Amino acid sequence: xxxxxxxxxxxxxxxxxxxxxxxxxxxxxxxxxxxxxxxxxxxxxxxxxxxxxxxxxxxxxxxxxxxxxxxxxxxxxxxxxxxxxxxxxxxxxxxxxxxxxxxxxxxxxxxxxxxxxxxxxxxxxxxxxxxxxxxxxxxxxxxxxxxxxxxxxxxxxxxxxxxxxxxxxxxxxxxxxxxxxxxxxxxxxxxxxxxxxxxxxxxxxxxxxxxxxxxxxxxxxxxxxxxxxxxxxxxxxxxxxxxxxxxxxxxxxxxxxxxxxxxxxxxxxxxxxxxxxxxxxxxxxxxxxx
Amino acid sequence: xxxxxxxxxxxxxxxxxxxxxxxxxxxxxxxxxxxxxxxxxxxxxxxxxxxxxxxxxxxxxxxxxxxxxxxxxxxxxxxxxxxxxxxxxxxxxxxxxxxxxxxxxxxxxxxxxxxxxxxxxxxxxxxxxxxxxxxxxxxxxxxxxxxxxxxxxxxx
Ligand SMILES: Cc1cc2nc3c(=O)[nH]c(=O)nc-3n(C[C@H](O)[C@H](O)[C@H](O)COP(=O)(O)OP(=O)(O)OC[C@H]3O[C@@H](n4cnc5c(N)ncnc54)[C@H](O)[C@@H]3O)c2cc1C
Ligand code: FES
Ligand code: FES
Numbered sequence: 001x002x003x004x005x006x007x008x009x010x011x012x013x014x015x016x017x018x019x020x021x022x023x024x025x026x027x028x029x030x031x032x033x034x035x036x037x038x039x040x041x042x043x044x045x046x047x048x049x050x051x052x053x054x055x056x057x058x059x060x061x062x063x064x065x066x067x068x069x070x071x072x073x074x075x076x077x078x079x080x081x082x083x084x085x086x087x088x089x090x091x092x093x094x095x096x097x098x099x100x101x102x103x104x105x106x107x108x109x110x111x112x113x114x115x116x117x118x119x120x121x122x123x124x125x126x127x128x129x130x131x132x133x134x135x136x137x138x139x140x141x142x143x144x145x146x147x148x149x150x151x152x153x154x155x156x157x158x159x160x161x162x163x164x165x166x167x168x169x170x171x172x173x174x175x176x177x178x179x180x181x182x183x184x185x186x187x188x189x190x191x192x193x194x195x196x197x198x199x200x201x202x203x204x205x206x207x208x209x210x211x212x213x214x215x216x217x218x219x220x221x222x223x224x225x226x227x228x229x230x231x232x233x234x235x236x237x238x239x240x241x242x243x244x245x246x247x248x249x250x251x252x253x254x255x256x257x258x259x260x261x262x263x264x265x266x267x268x269x270x271x272x273x274x275x276x277x278x279x280x281x282x283x284x285x286x287x288x289x290x
Numbered sequence: 291x292x293x294x295x296x297x298x299x300x301x302x303x304x305x306x307x308x309x310x311x312x313x314x315x316x317x318x319x320x321x322x323x324x325x326x327x328x329x330x331x332x333x334x335x336x337x338x339x340x341x342x343x344x345x346x347x348x349x350x351x352x353x354x355x356x357x358x359x360x361x362x363x364x365x366x367x368x369x370x371x372x373x374x375x376x377x378x379x380x381x382x383x384x385x386x387x388x389x390x391x392x393x394x395x396x397x398x399x400x401x402x403x404x405x406x407x408x409x410x411x412x413x414x415x416x417x418x419x420x421x422x423x424x425x426x427x428x429x430x431x432x433x434x435x436x437x438x439x440x441x442x443x444x445x446x
Contacts, residue, residue, distance in 0.1 A: 006293055006310035006356050029354065036352045037333060039311040049310045053357060101422025103340055103349045103400075189421045190335075 005048045012137050012166055015055050020139040020162030022048040028164060029053075030073060031107035033100075034116045058111070058166060061086075067171040072111025072164075076123075077102065079110065088172055090287065091129055091180035091198055095122035101190045111165045114147065117222070119154045120192040125217035126182040128225075129198030129280075132170045138163040153221035178202035178211075179287030183280040185272050187263055193218060194264045195272040197252070199280035201238065203288055209238045214248065214281070216273055219258035226252035229277060239285055249278035295355050299324065300368025308355040314348070315339045317355035318365060326366040326395050337423035340396035341365050347403040349422065366395035369402065377440045378402060385436040389427035397423050401437045410442050 009015040019026045025047030029035045038044035052058065058073035061082075068086045070079070076096050083093030099105060099113070099122055113123040114134065124147060132147045139162050147168070150158050159165065180200040184193035196217035204210040212233045214226040229248040238244055253274040258266050292307040295317055306321040318327050318341065328338035332351045339350040342364040370376035375383075378401050388394050397420065404411055404419040411419070416434045425433070 003291055004310045005291055006354075029357070032354050032357050033334065033352045036313050036354055039354075040313070040332060040351075049354075051354075051357065100334070101337070102403075102419065103337065103347045103422045104334060104352065106346045107348055107353065189418075 004046060006051065007048055008051050008054050010054045010056060012055060012057060012164060015050055015052055015164050016137055016139050016162055018048070018050050019164060022050075023161050026050055026161075028115070030109040030112040030115075031075065033104050033108040034112060034118075052164070065172065067169050070110055070168045070170070072166050072168070073109050076100075076105040076108045076110065076113065080105070086170075087175055088130070089170055091126045091182045091200070091284075092123070092170070094182040095126045095184065095196070098122065098184060098186070098189075098193075110168060114151070114168070115157055115159065115165055117151045117153070117155050117157050118192065119221055120194075120196065120218035121151075121223075122182065122184055122193060122196050122217065124151050125196045125198045125215050125223050126180075127168065127170070128215040128223050129180050129182065129200045129213050130170045131200070131213070132168050134165050135167045135169065136160075136163045137166045142166075144169075148215075148223065148225070151222045156221070173202065177204075177288055179284045179290075180213075181280045181283035181287060183276045183283065184217075185276060191263075195219065195258075195269050195276055197273065197276040197280045198223075199277065199284045201233075201281065201284045201288055203239070203285075207237065207239050207289075209233045209236055212238075212281075214252055214277055216252060216256055216277070218261075219256035219269055219273060224256055226255045226277065228252075228255055233281075238281070239289055245278045245281050245285075248281060249274040252277040293356055295321070295359055297322070297355075297358060297360075298362040300363070300365060310354065310356055312355045313351050314341070314343070314353040314355045314358050314363070315350035317358070318350060318363065321355070324365055324367050328392055328395055330392065335424065336393070337396045337400070338393050340399050340423065342399055342403065345403075345406070347400060364399070366398060369398060376402070377443060378405070378437065381436040381440045382433065385432045385439065387429045387432040387436045389425075389429055393423060393425040393427075393429075397425070397429075397433055401433070401440075404437065405441060411437070413438060 027046035058071040083090035184196035198215040200213040202211045229251040258269040
């Protein structure tokens with residue numbers, strides 16, 4: 001283990017300055033729930049750990065006309081039940097209580113869950129279905145990036161050196177005609193999912209599909225967008241149309257070519273994509289028409 | 291580079307030196323010498339290293355020691371004493387919820403947090419509280435019964 005320093009900035013700007021100063025050797029520690037393992041395994045060997053524990057202003061949840069803004073340091077336990085206060089976040093609420101266990105959720109932060117960029121991350125899949133954006137602060141100011149462009153591959157993000165994820169924005173949508181849902185399958189409670197699928201649908205005045213998103217987790221490095229499944233549904237009648245939803249499930253399954261992993265072989269994951277896509281779509285439609 | 295770490299563990303103050311990458315588990319076991327907190331997977335999966343930090347349950351192998359600086363930690367040694375068992379410890383013994391005992395410290399602290407937050411949990415609540423605590427001997431049913439037997443009684 002190389003010599004490692006531990007720094008505790010108290011503001012976003014101080015954190016960004018330290019990150020920029022120490023470049024590639026600097027790593028953020030939020031809840032530490034992934035970082036502690038990366039450090040122990042030697043997968044991360046930073047010269048400077050920048051703990052954001054004492055950074056203020058990253059713990060708020062605020063709703064406005066544009067959407068709901070969630071601070072990067074909000075813990076996953078705090079997000080449990082968030083769909084009741086902020087109904088546009090129900091798809092996120094679908095997953096938070098299934099992530100790991102209460103010990104981990106007590107300290108795991110939303111920002112950390114995204115920046116870890118684990119291929120099986122439930123949080124990223126749910127937020128991608130919701131078209132969330134992330135705000136990054138850096139020494140040269142702020143920028144906003146759609147979450148689908150932020151996670152670029154397995155354990156890789158678009159955060160540049162010196163950039164800190166400060167908040168996540170989930171845009172508002174009309175709850176009377178649109179909704180999202182997330183479905184996952186894990187081998188055991190507390191495990192990362194074998195496959196997770198997030199779906200968003202919005203309906204036009206005659207009940208046809210106006211917009212749709214299907215996002216698949218753990219079948220590629222970054223979450224995959226099942227565009228063929230989306231194209232099958234967009235503009236078509238989907239309420240109660242089980243045939244169309246089943247076809248969308250099959251198109252989503254055809255979209256991915258996952259590698260075997262210790263949890264499941266590729267074919268098994270492909271079958272799961274088909275089933276979970278249909279179920280997530282059904283649930284989203286049920287919510288949008290409730 | 292070593293940094294000073296100041297912890298209150300079971301109401302006693304300790305000042306030790308740790309590397310930034312040392313976990314709270316290492317600080318407790320190797321730095322302070324309290325080995326009731328167990329170490330098995332060191333990967334966040336088994337829960338044997340569970341402790342409380344400022345009243346919140348955490349797997350101590352997943353938190354850096356320095357993240358707990360100036361905080362108050364409860365380990366199994368602080369829950370009860372051999373001649374003064376915590377009601378949960380007594381109930382675990384009575385219900386045969388201890389076989390090899392390796393998972394027991396973590397299970398007991400998880401049970402304590404559950405009862406602190408919800409004095410009257412259902413069986414379902416108890417089972418979901420134990421999601422992060424694995425037991426290779428399979429005492430889950432007995433542990434659940436033990437917690438149920440304490441639930442609703444006066445907490446220590
Ligand atoms: C046993 C186990 C099971 C799990 N199961 C699941 C699961 O089922 N589904 C799921 O989705 N997740 C799962 N997780 C992952 C969990 O969600 C993450 O470990 C946790 O959310 C990370 O958050 P943290 O605050 O602890 O981040 P840290 O561990 O502190 O950081 C994680 C990474 O993000 C970077 N980082 C953190 N915050 C920021 C920021 N604000 N800006 C820039 N970079 C940042 C760090 O540098 C590091 O690279 C599991 C983890 C474990 C250990
Ligand atoms: S040793 Fe910490 S969870 Fe297994
Ligand atoms: S009693 Fe042996 S691991 Fe639980």
